[in-house]
Amino acid sequence: xxxxxxxxSYRKRLVERYECHCCRKEQQFCWTCACGFQICLxxxxxxQWGISGNSITWICPDCGELRGI
Numbered sequence: 642x643x644x645x646x647x648x649x650s651y652r653k654r655l656v657e658r659y660e661c662h663c664c665r666k667e668q669q670f671c672w673t674c675a676c677g678f679q680i681c682l683x684x685x686x687x688x689q690w691g692i693s694g695n696s697i698t699w700i701c702p703d704c705g706e707l708r709g710i
Contacts, residue, residue, distance in 0.1 A: 674701040
């Protein structure tokens with residue numbers, strides 16, 4: 642592999658597929674927990690009362706882990 646090929650492969654980003662676990666729609670972006678739970682911005686805002694206490698962190702409803710926004 643040449644140096645150019647190495648730098649190209651290094652620059653390639655993995656394309657992630659986001660699917661919100663609440664609305665079950667494919668999204669361009671979701672907040673994601675290490676356990677795999679994903680929630681879109683709209684659902685996060687609708688459920689903020691139960692997921693986030695201070696708008697800076699949120700608690701994953703699947704595993705209970707504290708996550709940062």
